[in-house]
Amino acid sequence: MINPYWELIILLCLINIIFTVSLNLILGYNGQFSLGHAGFLAIGCYTSGALTANLGWPLWAGILMSIVMSIIGAVIIGYPCLRLRGDYLAIATLGFAEILRIMANAIRPDLFGGPTGMQNVKSFYKYIPVPEPMNGVGNLLFTILFTLVFFALLVWGIWALASFLQRIINRRLRWDHWRWLICGLVVLAVIVANFACRGALFYRIFGRWHYETGSGGARIIDKAGIFHFFQALTKDSFASPQWAMFALFIVVVAIVTWMIRNYLISVPGRAVVAIREDEIAATNLGLNCTWMKLQNFMFGSALAGLAGAMLAHTIPLFKPMDFNFFKSVDVLLMVVLGGMGSITGSFVGATIITVLLEALRFLGDWRLVMYSLILILFMIFKPGGLLGSAELGQLIRRRAETAIQRLVGDDPSAGSEARDA
Amino acid sequence: MRKREMALQDYTNKASMFRWPLLIALIAVPLVCGWAGALFGATTITLGTVVEQLILGLILGSVYALIALGYTLVYGVIKLINFAHGDIYMLGAFFGFYLLRFMIRWLHFTHGVSLIWCWIISVIISAAVCALIAVVMERLAYRPLRGSSRIAALITAVGVSFLLENAGIIVFGANPKSYEPKTLAVYQVELAAEQSFAAARHLEFVETTQRELPVRWFTDTQYARVRLVAKDGSSDWSPVLEITPDESHGYVESPSSGEQTGLTPPASLGYSRKQVGGRQEFSLSWANAAVDNVRMRPVFSNDQGEQLAVYLPLKTAQGHNVRVPVFNIVIVAVTLILLWALNQLINRSMFGMSMRALSFDGDAARLMGINTDKVIAQTFAIGGACAAVAGNMVGIYNQAIEPLMGILPGIKAFVAAVVGGIGSIPGAAVGGMIMGISEALVKSNIPSDWSSMADALAFAILIAVLLFKPSGIFGSAVKEKV
Numbered sequence: 001m002i003n004p005y006w007e008l009i010i011l012l013c014l015i016n017i018i019f020t021v022s023l024n025l026i027l028g029y030n031g032q033f034s035l036g037h038a039g040f041l042a043i044g045c046y047t048s049g050a051l052t053a054n055l056g057w058p059l060w061a062g063i064l065m066s067i068v069m070s071i072i073g074a075v076i077i078g079y080p081c082l083r084l085r086g087d088y089l090a091i092a093t094l095g096f097a098e099i100l101r102i103m104a105n106a107i108r109p110d111l112f113g114g115p116t117g118m119q120n121v122k123s124f125y126k127y128i129p130v131p132e133p134m135n136g137v138g139n140l141l142f143t144i145l146f147t148l149v150f151f152a153l154l155v156w157g158i159w160a161l162a163s164f165l166q167r168i169i170n171r172r173l174r175w176d177h178w179r180w181l182i183c184g185l186v187v188l189a190v191i192v193a194n195f196a197c198r199g200a201l202f203y204r205i206f207g208r209w210h211y212e213t214g215s216g217g218a219r220i221i222d223k224a225g226i227f228h229f230f231q232a233l234t235k236d237s238f239a240s241p242q243w244a245m246f247a248l249f250i251v252v253v254a255i256v257t258w259m260i261r262n263y264l265i266s267v268p269g270r271a272v273v274a275i276r277e278d279e280i281a282a283t284n285l286g287l288n289c290t291w292m293k294l295q296n297f298m299f300g301s302a303l304a305g306l307a308g309a310m311l312a313h314t315i316p317l318f319k320p321m322d323f324n325f326f327k328s329v330d331v332l333l334m335v336v337l338g339g340m341g342s343i344t345g346s347f348v349g350a351t352i353i354t355v356l357l358e359a360l361r362f363l364g365d366w367r368l369v370m371y372s373l374i375l376i377l378f379m380i381f382k383p384g385g386l387l388g389s390a391e392l393g394q395l396i397r398r399r400a401e402t403a404i405q406r407l408v409g410d411d412p413s414a415g416s417e418a419r420d421a
Numbered sequence: 422m423r424k425r426e427m428a429l430q431d432y433t434n435k436a437s438m439f440r441w442p443l444l445i446a447l448i449a450v451p452l453v454c455g456w457a458g459a460l461f462g463a464t465t466i467t468l469g470t471v472v473e474q475l476i477l478g479l480i481l482g483s484v485y486a487l488i489a490l491g492y493t494l495v496y497g498v499i500k501l502i503n504f505a506h507g508d509i510y511m512l513g514a515f516f517g518f519y520l521l522r523f524m525i526r527w528l529h530f531t532h533g534v535s536l537i538w539c540w541i542i543s544v545i546i547s548a549a550v551c552a553l554i555a556v557v558m559e560r561l562a563y564r565p566l567r568g569s570s571r572i573a574a575l576i577t578a579v580g581v582s583f584l585l586e587n588a589g590i591i592v593f594g595a596n597p598k599s600y601e602p603k604t605l606a607v608y609q610v611e612l613a614a615e616q617s618f619a620a621a622r623h624l625e626f627v628e629t630t631q632r633e634l635p636v637r638w639f640t641d642t643q644y645a646r647v648r649l650v651a652k653d654g655s656s657d658w659s660p661v662l663e664i665t666p667d668e669s670h671g672y673v674e675s676p677s678s679g680e681q682t683g684l685t686p687p688a689s690l691g692y693s694r695k696q697v698g699g700r701q702e703f704s705l706s707w708a709n710a711a712v713d714n715v716r717m718r719p720v721f722s723n724d725q726g727e728q729l730a731v732y733l734p735l736k737t738a739q740g741h742n743v744r745v746p747v748f749n750i751v752i753v754a755v756t757l758i759l760l761w762a763l764n765q766l767i768n769r770s771m772f773g774m775s776m777r778a779l780s781f782d783g784d785a786a787r788l789m790g791i792n793t794d795k796v797i798a799q800t801f802a803i804g805g806a807c808a809a810v811a812g813n814m815v816g817i818y819n820q821a822i823e824p825l826m827g828i829l830p831g832i833k834a835f836v837a838a839v840v841g842g843i844g845s846i847p848g849a850a851v852g853g854m855i856m857g858i859s860e861a862l863v864k865s866n867i868p869s870d871w872s873s874m875a876d877a878l879a880f881a882i883l884i885a886v887l888l889f890k891p892s893g894i895f896g897s898a899v900k901e902k903v
Contacts (some may be wrong), residue, residue, distance in 0.1 A: 033572055035579070080887040087502050087575065088887055091835055095880030098832070102873050326827065329579055336576055368587040375580035380565045383573040 001139045001144060001228040001237040003207075004194050006243075008315070009358055010146060014249040015310050016350040018256050021343060022303030025260065027332075028340035028389070029269070030296045031276035032082065033090040036097030040070045040301045040325035044106060044308020045318055046124040049121040050111050052313075057125055063309040070305025073100075078297040083290050087281060097328060104320040117319025124248065124313045130241035138243030146246075147227045153351065158186050160386065252310065256303060257343060263299065272296045276341075290369070326368075330357070333375050340387030344392040347386070469735035469743045474865050480749050480818060482857025483756035487811035488834035489841070489849040490763065491555075491804025497780040497844035498800045500571060504578040505558060506808055507831015508585035509551050512852075513809025514822040515593050516547035518600050522627055523715070526607055536720045544813045548806040555805025556798045561581035564794070579878075582831075589824030597823040600816030606715040607650040608687065608707060610651050616644050616661060625650075630687075631706035639664055639703055648686050648706045651714055659707070662692065669694050686716050691833060720817060721748040733883060752814045756850075764846045766803075776800060782846060829876060833860075836883045842896025851894055856882065 002010065023037045048064035051057040057065070077096045081089040105115050112118065162179035169178050194201040198321065207225025263269045272293050274282045283289050312318065338349025360367045378385075387395065488510055495503045520543035528534035528542070562581050566574045608629055613621035626632060643664040649656040661672045672691025689706040695702055718726035729747035737743055767773035775796050778786040787793050815830075816822050833856055841852025856879055864875040886893065 029574065031572065033575060077884070080884050084887065084891045087571075088839070088891070090502065090575065091832070092887065094832060094879075095788075095836070095883060099877040099880055106871065106873055197658070267596065326583075332576060332579065341573070361578055364588070365591050366708060368604055369584060369591065372580050372583035372587060376562055376577055376584065379573050379577040379580060380562070383569045384567065 001234075002143055002242065003226050006162070007242055008036070009354060011245060011249055011314050012311075013351050013354045014253050015307050015314065016255055016331070016334060016354050017347050018157060018310070019304055019307040019331055020338070020346040020350040021256060021260060021292045022300045022307065023331050024338075024343065025303070025342065026297055026300040026334045027335055028342070028346075029264065029276060030272045030293060032293060032297065033087055034093045034297075034300075035090040035332070036095070036325075036328055037091035037304055037331050038323045038325070039093065039100045040073060040304035041099030041327065041331075042072050042100050042104065042320070042323035043070045043309040044305035044310075045312040045323070046112055046118075046303070046311035048306075049118045049312040049318070053118065053121045054111050059122075059313070063306065066309040066312075067302045067305045070301045070308070074298045075294070075299035078294050078301075082293040094328070096326070097286070097323065097325070099325055101320045113319070115125075115320060117317055117322070118312075119317045121312050121318075123316070124245060124310075125241065127313075128241055128244045128248070130244050132238055135238045135241055135243065139240065141239045142243045142246045142285065143227050143229055147229075150227070153348075157352075158183055162186075179280075211337065249310070252306075260303075260343060268292065268295060271340075282307070287334045303373060329375075333378075336375070336385055337378060339389060341385035341389035342387045342391055344390070344395070345385055345387035348387065424469060426735035459803075467736055467738050469733070469737040472733065472735055473737060473743050474861050475743060476743075476749060477865065478858030478861030479854065480752050480857070481861055482854035483753050484811045484815055484818075484830065484853075485834045485837045485856050486760065486850045486853025487756055488809045488830060489759070489829040489838040489853045490807045490846065492835045493838040493841070493843055493849045494776075494800050494804050495847065496838065498797055499563070499574075499706065499783075501563065501574050501578060502835060503801075503804070504575075504831070505581040505585055506804060507827035507829075508582050508589070509555055509805045510808040510812040510815075510830065511589060511822070511824060511827035512554060512585065512601065513547050513551045513805075513812030514816045514826065515589065515598075515812075515824075515849075516550050516809070517543050517813035517816055518598060518822060520546050521600070521720075522605060524600060525602065525605055526627065529606070529652060530594075533652075534619045536718070536722075540720045540813075540817075544810060546808040551812075552802035552806040555801040559798055564797075586824055586828070593822075593824055595824060595862060597821040600822050601720055601820060602628075602717045602744055604712060604715045605717050606710045608646060608647055608710075609650055609655065610647045610705065610707075611658075612638065612643050612645050614643060618644065618646070630709055631704060633702055633704045636701045636703045639666065639694075640667060645692070645705065647690050649684055649710045649714060651684055653684065656686045656714070659686040659690050662690045664692050685711055700844075704732070721746065721751070724788075748817060752818065755810065755814065759810065760846060760850050763803065763807075767846060772796070772799065833876075833879045839883060840886050840893055842893030845893075845895040848893055848895035873881070 019041060020036070022040075023034060026032050026034050026037075044066040047069045048062035051065055052059055052062040073096070077092055078089070081092045088359040104112050159179070165182055166179040169175075190201070203225060205226050207228040264273070271282065271287050272295075274285070274287065275289055275292055279289055282292075334349040334353045335346060336349070337352060338345030338347065355365075357371070360370060363370060390398070488506065491506045491509070492503060495506070497503060519542060524534075524539035525536070525545045529536060529539050558581055562577050563574060566577055569710075576878050608625065608626045608630070609781050610624040611618050611621040612624070613619065620637070623633075645662045645664060646658045646660070648658045659675050662671065662673045664671070668692040670691065672689055674689045675686050687710055690705075690707045692703065704794065719728050721729050723729060731745045731747060731750070733743040733745060735743045767776065775791045776799075778791060779790065779793055783793060786796075812822075815826075834853065837852035837856040838849050839852070840855055841848025841850065859882065860875055860878060863871055863878050867875065
């Protein structure tokens with residue numbers, strides 16, 4: 001059982017993954033700059049929301065229509081701009097998103113809710129029939145899964161930070177194992193912090209296991225934690241079809257990823273990457289560059305529309321201001337942080353930014369300042385993003401090769417130098 | 422020398438190839454749209470109305486042209502959409518806001534310099550500061566990325582814009598501010614250990630009536646008094662307030678002097694100490710000055726405080742003459758002068774030539790001994806200064822300024838630069854005017870609940886231009902080299 005607040009954040013992470021992947025397809029794989037991607041999210045959100053809530057369409061038709069509408073929007077905006085080289089698409093999509101936002105504010109408040117937004121869209125929860133006995137086990141399984149993901153990301157993040165610092169410190173003080181020292185220090189700091197606040201850090205993540213047994217069955221007293229293992233088999237958990245939401249979203253993300261992977265290794269996908277590398281050379285190979293770019297843009301926008309439709313049925317309220325320029329910058333940062341041209345990178349970037357934006361809320365007004373500083377510093381010091389254009393498989397293979405080289409090779413420091421360079 | 426002349430001629434020839442059909446279409450379409458809208462809106466159209474709307478359009482257009490200049494120069498030189506440019510315009514307006522108050526205090530009040538000169542000086546200083554900021558921005562954010570991909574630079578530009586907006590919200594506050602001071606109250610506070618105020622500490626506050634002061638100043642008994650400073654000199658001092666270390670608060674009131682005219686000191690002065698989280702805080706506060714004492718007249722006004730304006734012999738639909746405030750003429754004139762000067766600079770000076778060389782081929786320019794970094798920095802400086810001037814003029818025209826004011830004009834100005842042909846100064850001017858006039862016509866003729874849709878017009882124009890003539894009105898189609 002996961003705290004409902006964090007459940008929403010995890011679902012948003014999964015939606016943002018689709019959204020980020022859709023932009024990565026345009027920006028990372030095709031090199032076209034879309035600065036108004038939130039516009040397509042808005043199309044998806046409003047189409048599905050208005051059709052299902054206010055016109056009584058079934059859910060599947062709403063989602064399908066939101067994809068279709070996004071594609072139509074992509075053609076309208078993409079055809080004039082993608083014929084040209086340069087940053088016209090950026091400014092045109094930016095304008096397009098603004099127009100959509102203004103229209104959502106002004107047009108048909110009975111249908112789109114006006115500036116206050118739509119609140120009557122039915123959540124996926126209302127559509128999912130779930131057998132009750134499954135709930136407890138399902139929730140427990142997903143709690144375990146997300147705990148593992150959480151800690152994997154945490155460990156990887158600490159490791160990446162340590163490696164980065166190793167590279168910097170190594171310039172002055174040569175020692176190959178700074179990173180281990182740093183990792184150890186971070187772990188020690190966490191343990192000390194946990195002791196210093198008398199275990200609150202632990203409770204904040206896992207909740208407390210003190211629970212009271214009353215008339216309604218066992219209930220957890222402390223709801224501040226994220227992963228309520230100890231709540232997973234209680235009555236609250238059996239009443240909540242949370243796992244079904246997670247399963248649904250993960251399945252959609254998996255299908256989208258699989259589709260994109262297949263697309264990218266197919267002929268059109270390779271053509272799209274070729275256009276990114278050199279448009280003139282691609283033209284000379286006989287590719288219809290405009291059509292290829294448009295096709296790719298349509299595909300990306302359709303996925304953004306899908307993400308929007310899912311968003312509409314996940315969050316309790318959306319309003320035009322949710323789809324302003326900041327949202328487009330958010331998704332841009334997700335793509336850039338993860339690495340342009342890497343699906344794994346999009347997963348990492350979307351997760352990190354979504355969680356970071358929530359975690360930085362204590363900063364108040366400074367949150368967005370910090371956020372933009374991160375964006376600038378990232379672009380200056382690591383323009384390729386965390387993963388560059390490498391996928392998970394390539395990363396693991398590269399690591400494995402280095403490790404094997406170290407074990408087998410005569411000169412172990414050579415491998416480490418090559419990696420550090 | 423011969424070569425240089427040829428290059429100049431080439432450039433001017435290109436610029437003077439006017440694309441009449443497109444230009445006419447771009448002006449005619451919004452005119453027709455606007456008047457069609459007016460038919461439905463049921464307002465009668467007179468020549469006066471049209472002229473009024475055209476003047477509004479010219480003003481908007483001037484502002485767009487000035488901002489578009491920065492976009493177009495920077496894009497011409499390093500092929501980067503400088504998204505932060507709209508925020509430099511915002512910063513210009515805010516620096517002007519503070520500088521104007523400073524100048525009024527130190528020049529208008531004490532030396533009697535006229536308000537217009539105060540404004541001009543504050544505009545010049547804020548333009549210089551914004552030029553500096555633009556250069557610093559280029560140095561810190563864009564120069565490290567000179568070698569990397571254009572997308573990286575573009576994302577950095579978005580990041581810088583985001584940073585300036587959010588920092589602006591923190592530093593200036595999110596609420597709109599009134600650019601021209603309607604009232605300007607300057608309070609002088611003196612603190613001293615003796616009642617004679619011999620070795621007094623002088624403090625001065627503008628438009629504030631309460632201030633936290635360091636607690637360590639008040640460890641032993643202090644005396645405080647306050648007075649108001651205005652154009653006609655300063656008021657009498659208020660009665661002396663005795664601040665003792667053991668009292669938590671106290672205040673004095675000025676004697677009300679009934680029929681007294683002229684400057685009166687603030688009606689009361691008080692202090693309070695309080696414990697906030699184990700830390701002592703001391704604050705001094707005083708009453709607001711009487712509004713009549715501190716009222717300011719508009720910058721462009723006569724001695725009676727009436728706004729300077731010209732009346733045209735044309736009747737509007739309401740039956741009165743068309744009124745054109747002098748400041749509106751100033752906006753257009755300043756824009757035209759700046760555009761002309763810059764065009765001369767680009768076409769006639771060594772700097773302009775090196776800039777054109779850089780935009781033509783950066784590597785070749787470097788090989789010819791042009792200090793490209795310096796030229797790029799200068800380009801940013803020029804753009805920043807123009808944006809700051811635009812920001813200050815909009816401040817007086819619109820009155821309200823806020824930290825997010827730069828986003829929409831910034832985008833529209835970029836669209837104007839694209840419409841006019843990116844990289845060309847006449848293009849920026851014409852593009853800005855087209856955008857401004859069409860926006861004004863549409864905005865004033867469609868029903869008011871649709872007026873936000875006028876913002877969408879800019880992007881409709883952009884898409885139309887990209888469809889039919891992507892290189893813009895003054896631009897020439899460039900073949901990309903392999």
